[in-house]
Amino acid sequence: MKEVVCINVLVTSISKKVPLLQAVRRAMKKMGISGAVIGADRNGNCIGKYFVDEFWPMPSLEHFTVEEFISICRKKQIRFIIPTRDGELPFFSFYRQAFEENGIFVMVSGQQAVDVCLDKLRFYEVLSAYGFPVVPTTLSLAELDDGDYVVKERYGAGATNIGLRLTKEEANRHAQKLEAPVFQPFIAGAEFSIDLYMTRTGRVKGAVARTREYVVNGESQITTTIRNEKLEDMCIAVASYLRLYGHAVMQVIIDYEGQFHLIECNPRFGGASTVSLEAGLDSFYWFFLESQGVNLNDYPFIRSTNEKKQIRYPADFVIDL
Known part of the structure; x- marks a missing residue:
């Protein structure tokens, strides 16, 4: 029988990312983690606070030293941190080793990879110099x-x-x-997102490409998984070159001649990435496993035989007062 371990998971900048929070909770259950999902956000009235076990109205990270943040994590019994906003990634990547030395694991790439991904000019310069088809x-x-x-x-x-x-x-x-x-x-063509998971040893665990059929504020509201091994292989090569870790999302345009044009890489879980979880990309579960020293070779990526279409929409959640 699987041993139940009481460990808390912190998800930052939860905003209204309810599907992400639900996915984290499912991965915790699958892992046998019986602790709480602690959600943090600067906005004390954010929607996500109603979908976590404990809400932390967390100030901006610039108000913390790493020692202070680690101390709070210890008090709250937080062993895992999942950052979800670009602006937080530099802090967590810079101090990732310090967190791990205190038994706290963060799903974030190394500092150099994060710096390259968050600077669009440097992203182009670094990857084009290596021959990747960057815009x-x-x-x-x-x-x-x-x-x-x-x-x-x-x-x-x-x-x-x-x-x-x-x-x-x-x-x-x-x-x-x-x-x-x-x-x-400006490059005319169809835009795609590619979700992937890179292991702690720098190997790809899996990748799922998907269309971006209806986009609002940069986030896919309608997205459909597809099979395109050439596209996935290109993004895997980029992720490997950058030495990414954890979940990442690439954005690519395929022009009308079938040529790839890499736009950017978000080194974190994306707003519509939950559809790739449904397709078999078990990112949060793999993160929990790796953080506990488990070899992922025993947990294969099993790609869904059916493609998945995801439609993101507002829903009502009514609670008794």
Whole structure:
């Protein structure tokens, strides 16, 4: 009989990420972890607080030293941390070793990988130099050929204040609204997300590609898993080169000639990544297993034989007072 272990799991920046919280809870049950899901967010009125066992109105990480944060984790009996927002990744990646030395495991890539993924210009420079088909990214429109353009913030989430399919004049005007703008050529085609899990030893455990059929604020509201081994293999090669760890999401455009154009990599669990869990990419379970020293070779990636379409929609949750 599987031993039940009382360990708490912290999920940060929970916002309204209810499906993610539910997925973490399922993985805990599968692992035999009987502890609590502790959800943290700066917004004390966030929706996610109603879907966790304990809510922590956590201040911004800049208010903590790593020693203070670890001390709080010890008091709350937190053994696992799952960051879900780009802005938190540098803190957790920088101190990942310090957390592990205190018996706390964080699902985050190393500092160098996170730094490259969160800087779109560096992402382009590093990966294009190795021959990967990354969308050209510059600080000046003069460095790009004539055509339509995309303008976005250099750092953090790509969908924040993005300008799409702009003329040169429109692109320059849009750039004035941003803190650190970068420019890219607009590439027509179909956009895909690729969820994958990289193990602690730097090997891919599994990958699932999916369409982005309806996108709101950079997040797929309708997404469908597909089979495209060539696309998955390319993203696996990128993840391996960057030495990612845990769950990550790649964004790729396939143009009308079938060519790949890598847009970005989010080194964390994505808003619509739960559909890939349904397809067999058991990221949270694998994270818990690895953190306990279990060899994942005994837990194969079993890809669903049926493709999955996910429709994200608001739902009502009524509680008695």
